[in-house]
Amino acid sequence: MKSLASIIAALALLVFVGGCGNSDEADKTAGNNAGGDTHTHADGSTHDDHADDAAAHDHAHDEVDLDPVTIGGMRIELAQGHGAVEAGAEGHLVVKLPYNDNGATIVRAWIGGADRTMSMVGVGEYAPSHDDYDIHAMAPDPLPANTRWWIELEKPDGTKVVGSAMPIMGAGETEASEDHDHAHDEVDLDPATIGGMRVELAQGHGAVSAGQEGHLVVKLPYNDRGATIVRAWIGTEDRTMSMVGVGEYAPSHDDYDIHAMAPDPMPADAMWWIEIEKPDGTKVVGSVKPIME
Known part of the structure; x- marks a missing residue:
């Protein structure tokens, strides 16, 4: 009887120890996969899923180069994202200056006329990794005739210069599309x-x-x-x-x-x-x- 009791006690101890080990592994697995963001590899290194997403997001737009413009004697490179400009929809402009002051220059842009009537002015967000500015602005509805991207550069000393560029336009019926192709009162x-x-x-x-x-x-x-x-x-x-x-x-x-x-x-x-x-x-x-x- 004593021998049988010893065997039962030993088996119970083994089951208890094994259960604790599984619990620890489960905790590790749960911790590694919390939120589905980070994975631990066999070599002990970790990988953050969201880091890849962030890297892919920065400038992961289907941007199309626009013709460069001269503003204040400077050649400014431009690209348009989010597809064609449409009335009442958000437009996206990327502005690259011919110098790098780490974002000290303020860049603004809007879609429409020079007087900004019915236009929302967007302020550029400087992207150090690309040394350019991302600007989002809502287009007015209806779009005015001769709609353009207008870009204002404000230097650290407060001086401002303004220029414009022809956007990529949508096919929708707007004042701009009706009057665009030289249908001006010239x-x-x-x-x-x-x-x-x-x-x-x-x-x-x-x-x-x-x-x-x-x-x-x-x-x-x-x-x-x-x-x-x-x-x-x-x-x-x-x-x-x-x-x-x-x-x-x-x-x-x-x-x-x-x-x-x-x-x-x-x-x-x-x-x-x-x-x-x-x-x-x-x-x-x-x-x-x-x-x-």
Whole structure:
């Protein structure tokens, strides 16, 4: 009897010890898989599922490059995400500056007109890993005619410069889609002779006024499919206080659309100034009198 009792006691002890071991393993397994985020490998290292998600998320957009723009004399690179711009929907813009000040510059952007009417202004979030800014902004509904991305750069010293770029637009029926393709109330200006060439010009957006956007259409006497770069600004030849717009070539019309902000105050004898840069780098400049307010 004593021998039988000893055997039963030994078996009970083995069952107890085995149960404790399983409990410890279960606790480890539960701890390793809490939330389904972290796994422990055989070598003792761990892996965080969410770390991969965060890395993939940063700039994991189907971004499409837009044409670079010149703002305040600087070449700014742009890309658009979230697909085409649609009325009443969020737009996404990535802005890359030609310098790195670790995000000290403030970058704002909005979709619509220069005056921001009905537009939501988005403030850029600086991404150190890419040295660029992510900006999200709601497009107005309806979209105004000649809708553009507007970008404002505010440097650490408080100076601000503004420029614009043509967005990738959706196919929806909006004021912009109805009026976009040169359906502006353009008025022919006197042709200008620039570098010995007769250049045809037209002005849109009505009369030029201080602090407002002006629109110029430039038609060259030759067709190189947009290889020539055309710039324009309102004001004086030295560009003081003027925003220089870069022409967007329109193959269907073989001309250039240029948008530029007029300075405020407007200088005396303000003119449209047009700079033509040929593919070989040569530049010629001329001017024409605008239709003034």
